[in-house]
Amino acid sequence: MLRSCLVDGGLDEDRVRQVVRLMLERKPREYIQILYHLHRLVKLELLRRTARVESAVPLDEEQQGRFRDVLGRLYRKELDMSFEENSALIGGVRITVGHDVYDGSVKARLERLKGQFT
Amino acid sequence: MSNLLQEIETQIEGAKSSVAKENVGTVREIGDGVARIEGLTDAMYNEMLDFGDGVVGLALNLEETEVGAVVLGDFTGITEGQEVRTTGRLLQVPVGKELLGRVVNSLGEPVDDKGPIENDTHYPVEKIAPGIVRRKSVSQPVQTGIMPIDAMIPIGRGQRELIIGDRSTGKTTIGVDTIISQARLNRAAEEAGDTNYRPLYCIYVAIGQRQSNIAGVVDVLEKAGAMPYTIVVATSASDSATNQYLAPYAGCAMGEWFMDNGMDALVIYDDLSKHATAYRQISLVLKRPSGREAYPGDVFYLHSRLLERAARLDENYGGGSLTALPLIETQMGDVSAYIPTNVISITDGQIYLETDLFYQGVRPAISVGLSVSRVGSAAQTKAMKQVAGRIKLDLAQYRELAAFAQFGSDLDAKTQAQIERGKRVVEIFKQPQYNPLPVEIQVAVLWAAQNGYFDDVAVDNIKDCQDKLTDFLQSRKTDLLKKIKTEQVVSDEIAGQLKAAVEEFKPTYTQ
Structure with a gap:
């Protein structure tokens, strides 16, 4: 079902809506559970296409553009970017793409250092 | 040349500050030491997973959207939503x-x-x-x-x-x-x-x-x-x-x-x-x-x-x-x-x-x-083969005959002898726990049994007689035992010496 919602490897929002609407209209057996499962798959698919960039200080346009370029090249697809400010990181950035995490924050380094001592 | 060195140095610097990619998942369910983790798309089968705080798990089920992992050690501190990382290592000891x-x-x-x-x-x-x-x-x-x-x-x-x-x-x-x-x-x-x-x-x-x-x-x-x-x-x-x-x-x-x-x-x-x-x-x-x-x-x-x-x-x-x-x-x-x-x-x-x-x-x-x-x-060893070659068959035959003899019918002398020998071998094979016997003793005792030296000893006294024979051999015939151990074969010479030793012992044994 999820596969029918994909166009060129990417999720087509209209198709997803269509599928959900059809399911609710026709009400096949156990349709609620099926929809829950679809919801989860869509959530994971969206997660895979989203890059979350957290930084200690806000990033300017140019920096954001560079992140967009580099990540786009790395994953060979266009990612939905979201930029957030997170002062808890102390310094540096933390990028999450799907289930991959690139943690270059000062906080993570301190944690690693702590791990080495204990 | 100096350019090359500079280049290498910058590359090393770059490598030092580079950020490693981590694959992270979140615990969706935990119970009975088994966690179901959403994400972890890079996890390998049997890979160790890091739950943080020194707790590790083992990825056993790789499914479409999640990973089933068993937790090694204390799993009571793991909560839903907790982050789990792949380690790229297999479990090792x-x-x-x-x-x-x-x-x-x-x-x-x-x-x-x-x-x-x-x-x-x-x-x-x-x-x-x-x-x-x-x-x-x-x-x-x-x-x-x-x-x-x-x-x-x-x-x-x-x-x-x-x-x-x-x-x-x-x-x-x-x-x-x-x-x-x-x-x-x-x-x-x-x-x-x-x-x-x-x-x-x-x-x-x-x-x-x-x-x-x-x-x-x-x-x-x-x-x-x-x-x-x-x-x-x-x-x-x-x-x-x-x-x-x-x-x-x-x-x-x-x-x-x-x-x-x-x-x-x-x-x-x-x-x-x-x-x-x-x-x-x-x-x-x-x-x-x-x-x-x-x-x-x-x-x-x-x-x-x-x-x-x-x-x-x-x-x-x-x-x-x-x-x-x-x-x-x-x-x-x-x-x-x-x-x-x-x-x-x-x-x-x-x-x-x-x-x-x-x-x-x-x-x-x-x-x-x-x-x-x-x-x-x-x-x-060859020595053991020589003395024990037929013993398994003999014992199996004894069991069959013994079952048959229970009907109380008259038995011919040969069958009677087989049963009597079988009873004695069963006794000889009894052994107290935590008391393994060296192979040379086993060979000597089995040789004596196979050659009928225990036939005239009452079944109840077999164990006693065997122990005394063992003592006798260990205290008086150490050279012979050593020879059996090193040569690993019952040669004619050793058989002769065994015969002499057992015949020397027999008269001293009183039931």
């Missing part, structure tokens, strides 16, 4: 001679109070068994020191011999006796400076045993001085099913190190019934489909991949060996249950212990008819 004399858990961490284990060699817990090219057929004996086994069901180095029987029929005792026997042989060879003797190191793996039982075994081994040649991998009934499941593989990895380094090792898995039960528990909680007796479909592979790792390596590959003695507990003597039949079909023979025999006082309670070693006499 420390191996090496430093572990000898120690009691460790299934992760190779010491659980005795003898301090940390200093070693830097590790082996993966799961390893593919050596292939056909690296193997060689079994030809060297493992002297268990248990007379009926060494005489009738010989075990060779690299063999897999199952010890099967109901509860409390002496399965563990056979394992422990074998360890003690190896320790004595190893020590004797060390003291004599015999470099030709290949020491056999033992690994005792306790799977889901009572703590008191494990403590008992360790105590016996300590008292017998066997611990310096032994590693105990202990998982008690209170350990998690995961640790019980891993223990035999950990023990096997420790044994493989000896094998790979040209040495000989013996692993005792006590017992694989509990191992199958622990695996069943994990599988059910991981929601794997269950089959017969609710065991998962791969319960055969669970044991076959473990026991296949026992091998005798070719000289070109170091010539080491790993012998496996798995134990299986049956219910009401039913060998046709699921797990027993599986393991019987994997191993190279079985030693079947019978409850009836045990209570009749025949201890070790080995059933001659049902016990077999598929390696056979290839793993016996």
Whole structure:
């Protein structure tokens, strides 16, 4: 079902809506559970296409553009970017793409250092 | 040139500050030591997962959107939503001679109070068994020191011999006796400076045993001085099913190190019934489909991949060996249950212990008819072959005749003699626990029995007579025993000397 919602490897929002609407209209057996499962798959698919960039200080346009370029090249697809400010990181950035995490924050380094001592 | 150096320096700097990619998942569900983790798209099968705070898990189910993992250690601190990271490492345990004399858990961490284990060699817990090219057929004996086994069901180095029987029929005792026997042989060879003797190191793996039982075994081994040649991998009934499941593989990895380094090792898995039960528990909680007796479909592979790792390596590959003695507990003597039949079909023979025999006082309670070693006499010294060649057949015939004789019919002299001889051999094969006998004593006693020197001794006095003969030989005929041990054959000369020795002893023995 999820596969029918994909166009060129990417999720087509209209198709997803269509599928959900059809399911609710026709009400096949156990349709609620099926929809829950679809919801989860869509959530994971969206997660895979989203890059979350957290930084200690806000990033300017140019920096954001560079992140967009580099990540786009790395994953060979266009990612939905979201930029957030997170002062808890102390310094540096933390990028999450799907289930991959690139943690270059000062906080993570301190944690690693702590791990080495204990 | 300076440009090149600068370039390298910048590259090194760049490498230092580069951020490693991590694969992260979140715990969706946790219970009974099994976690279901969403994400972790890069996780490998059997990979170690980092739950943080030193807690690690093992990825066992790789599914479309999530990973099923078993947690090693304390899982009570893990909460839903917690982050889990892949480590890129497979589960491994420390191996090496430093572990000898120690009691460790299934992760190779010491659980005795003898301090940390200093070693830097590790082996993966799961390893593919050596292939056909690296193997060689079994030809060297493992002297268990248990007379009926060494005489009738010989075990060779690299063999897999199952010890099967109901509860409390002496399965563990056979394992422990074998360890003690190896320790004595190893020590004797060390003291004599015999470099030709290949020491056999033992690994005792306790799977889901009572703590008191494990403590008992360790105590016996300590008292017998066997611990310096032994590693105990202990998982008690209170350990998690995961640790019980891993223990035999950990023990096997420790044994493989000896094998790979040209040495000989013996692993005792006590017992694989509990191992199958622990695996069943994990599988059910991981929601794997269950089959017969609710065991998962791969319960055969669970044991076959473990026991296949026992091998005798070719000289070109170091010539080491790993012998496996798995134990299986049956219910009401039913060998046709699921797990027993599986393991019987994997191993190279079985030693079947019978409850009836045990209570009749025949201890070790080995059933001659049902016990077999598929390696056979290839793993016996020539001397033992000479004295014990026909004994298994004779005993089997005796049992049949004895059953027939119960009808009270008159028997001819030959049958009568066969029955009388059989009764005496059964007596001779009785042996107290933790008292393995050296092979030369076994040969001498069996020679005396085969040549009818015990025929005129009353059956009740056979054990006494045998003990006194043993004392006599050990105190007065040490040269003869040494000769049997070194030559490993009963030559005409040795037979003559044995005859003289037994004939010298017989008149001194009064019943």
